[in-house]
Each structure stands twice: as structure tokens, then as C-alpha cells.
Amino acid sequence: MNDFQRALRAALVAQFGADPASLDDDTKLFSGGLIDSLSVMDLVTFVERELGKRVPPADIILDNFDSIAQIVAFARTLGGARQDS
């Protein structure tokens, strides 16, 4: 698990109220109802801050943001400060 993944997981627990016991890399965040879709921008802001990159608006889709694994994979396509450490 890299720094970005660790920070993401911690934020999902602390900021978004995810239950650490049941949160794994494939837990469905939006389609599973864990995060209200209206809060997506808070998650996007977190990703942008951590990576130091802007997320193109058209990339904010379920395929990229519906689980930790998907967000991490998407982050790799963006590049950025923390995701390779």
C-alpha cells in the first residue's frame, strides 16, 4: 500500500465516516451508498490536494472513483506527488 492509498483510506474513515472494519480496496463507495454522490467534490479535492494535480471534470465517473482500488488506479494515470511512493 503506498502513501496515497494509506492517506485515502484514512480520509474515507475520518472524513466520510467509512467503517474501517468493512472498508477494503473494492468496497463500493458511491454505488454502495457509503458516500453521498453530492460529496464527490470533497473526495476529488482530497485527491487533487494529495497528488498536486487537477482532475479533469470528465474523469469524475464511477469507473474511476467507486472504490479505493479504482481511485488508486486512476491516480496512476494522473501521476503526481505521492502515488508512487
Place this chain on the structure above:
Amino acid sequence: MTQTLIEALRRRSERHPKRTALLCGERRVTHGELLGRVETVALHLVERGVRPGDRVLLDAPSVPAFVFAYFATHLAGGIVVPVDPGAPQSRREELSRRVNPVLALTAEALAALEELPPRQGGLPAPKPDAVADLIFTTGTTGRPKGVPLTHRNQATAASHINAVIGTREGDVDLIPIPLYHAFGLGSLRCFLIGGASVVLVQGFRLPGEIFTALESHRATGLIGVPAGFAVLLRFEERGLGAFAERLRYIEIGSAPMPLEHKQALMRLLPQTEIFMHYGLTEAARSAFIEFHRDRDRLDTAGRASPGVTIEARDESGAPCPAGTPGMLWTHGAHVSPGYWDDAELSAATFVDGWMRTGDYGHVDPAGYVVLHGRHDDLINVGGAKVAPDEVEQVLAEHPAVSEAGCVGVPDPRGIAGQVVRAFLVAAADQPPASDTELSRWAARQLEQHKVPSQYEWVAALPRTASGKLIRAALRAQKAVKA
């Protein structure tokens, strides 16, 4: 004027069979194909026993087959009862008990309808005063109100709305609101009979889906609720602003929108007509405002739609002088004939073709409607109504809770308009429950938008001498601190 939408669809299919009616992902459905599927499915429904006046539950996501089944039910003489496919089973069972459907069309059933071999039609169009849809909307007590809308209600409203918005052939309109929602379904009807192509997407789930659909379909129109636009606005120029040259109009409805969001939309979309409607399921789109034209009246709901009258009336039901606040009443051919299975509520709400809206406000001398608020305790979360009683009942069933009172408070994120705040009295001799535990408990029995996002434990809830909860005191944070 057209008295039913089926007749309008038939005319459009005869005149322009090759034009695009629906777009969904990679799929394109022409008006000719749309009518062909509607006629085929209607004959199938009749064979499956659907008779005039029978109820058909439409319990499915926004796919083309939803549209086929919707109009096919009308053509078969049936009444469509749209159901949120994400609704809890208990809600579905309650609806079934109340409407006694002959058929429930789920996503699986719709997939099977796609496989039916084409058949020639010939069924007569429904009668204008027959009920077309029965829409269930949240009531103040938590028992949903069944709102019947006739074919005439719908055809009249669609024609008036299209006159305001100016829907025309060649438009490509994006409907990200689910079709089981009255706003989504109403827009579908308007756009199809207005000759626009309708793009179906699966809700305002994530904004990238909206931006991608706007781009790939070269959409000229977009509808949405204020909460959805609040999310899109956060991308500023690189979001909606990127479509400023192409978007001819947007339509907003279902909840109030903060002034700063209205102004932000005007700044990002200076050439786009930005319409916002005021209405109710029982009297859809009773008034409209266009932000640029009425830039000095953004504090109002605009003026009554064509063919619609709105009056403020006093407690006796007599019209108030211009500018004097009262209960808002609305009149027109768009008004529902009265509630399903609730004669008492119907008698209190519908009088001589007028509807008592439950909203307070005034109409100024220039005809602008200014809303002051609701007379009841309904909470509006991003355009979805929440009856506090229903949430309170679920929370009070938690072992750690003896009493619960819920109110709407401003969403601290500035997105959903309101969120649900719960005031709780602890049950004696029980371990306390965390906010997360309470939210999980509520989410097991309620739709997501009804789950409180804020909790406060109090020693007692404010009640009248007869024991009635005083929610106004909760709103004013006057609960006694624990």
C-alpha cells in the same frame, strides 16, 4: 391542441420516423422505432391482462425500454405507477397494497420486452380524462400521497412548458434526473413531443458522467435539481463553462436554489437561457423564471406559466390583495383531479379545479410569485422530500433511543439545500449509539436522502401540552440540552 401524448407521438413518428428520439450510451432510437416498440409492447400488455384503469408498476432505471413501457402502458389504457428501483422493499410492498397493480415491470421485465417481435398497432389512444400516471410523493405524515395525472393534464402541461422553454426540433436534451422522478418524467414527455432528442443518463451520480454526456451527444439542453448544479458549479469554467457556446437552455426545479448559485450559473452561461420552475407533483411547473431576463427578480419564483393562475389567499380561501402574503393556490388544466385513496385530503386540497399548494407567499402587482416557505414540516434534501415523522419512527426503534425529532437544517456543504438533523432522547439503561451506528440503522430502512447527517442528544423534546412535537422549536435549536 393535442389531448394525449400518444397522439402526439404517433404524429411525430408519421412525419419524422428517422429522427432521433432517444439516446442512451451508444444506443439510438428513432421516433419510428419508438412508436413501433410502444405499439408492440402495448399489445403485449393487453394480452397480459392490462385493462383501462389498471395499475402497472414501473420499477426500473432510465433506459429506453422504460420509455417504451411507459407509453405502452398508456396506450393499453393502464396507469403507470413509477417506483424508485432503489426504494426499500417495505415501500414497494406498501405501494402494491395501495394500488393493487396487475403487473410490475422491473429491469428484468423491461429487458424481456426488448425481445418481443414487432407487431402492428391499432389500439385507440387513451381518453383525455383517463388517468395516465399515479405518482407517489412524500406527504407530511410520511404516508406518501398518490397523485393521479390525466392524459389531458400531461398534454396541456407539456404544451405550455414547451411554449415557455421553446423546445424545438433539433434540440438534444440531457435528462440526468431518474425517470421515476416527476421532474425527469415530465421532461421526457415535453422533449419528445417538442421534437427534441432525449439523452438518458443514470442520474446525477458523478459529475463526469454529465460532462461526458454533454460533450459526446453535443447536448443543447440540460435539466437538473439545485443540488446537482451545486456540484457542477464547483468546476466553474472548466465544467459547465466549457459548454457555454452550445447549451441553449437549462431547466432547474424541485427545490430552492441559493442566490449565489443562480448568479454563478448566469456568469458561466451568459448566452444560455436559464429557466427555473416552481411547481408540485399535483400541479407541475406552475411558474417559471428565466434568470437573465429577470435578473432583478431572482428572489422570486417567476410568473405563472401560460394557462396557469396563481393566487395568494387568506385562511377563508378569499384572494389576498396584490402583494399581501397568504397560502398560494394554483389553477389550470395541469392540476391533478385529486389524490388516490384519500378523499379527505383531496377535499382539503382540491377545490373547483384549484389546488391549495401548502406554500406561503405573495404575488406582486407585476405577477411575480414570491415564496415565503411551507406551512408544514417537510424537509427538502436536494429536491427529494422527507417527512420527518417517517425518520423519527425509524430512529425511535433503535434500542438506544427513546424519542426522536427531526427537522431540516441548511446543508453545511451548501449543496443539498437542507439535510436532516435528528434530536434524540436517550433510552434509559441502554448503551449510547454513535452517529455512524444510527446512520447505518436508518439506512437499513430508509432511502439514503432520508438518513440524518446530524445528530444531537437532548434531555427532552419540546412538546405541546397534548404531547405534539414542536418542530419549530427544534428548528430554532430550543431543545433542552442533555
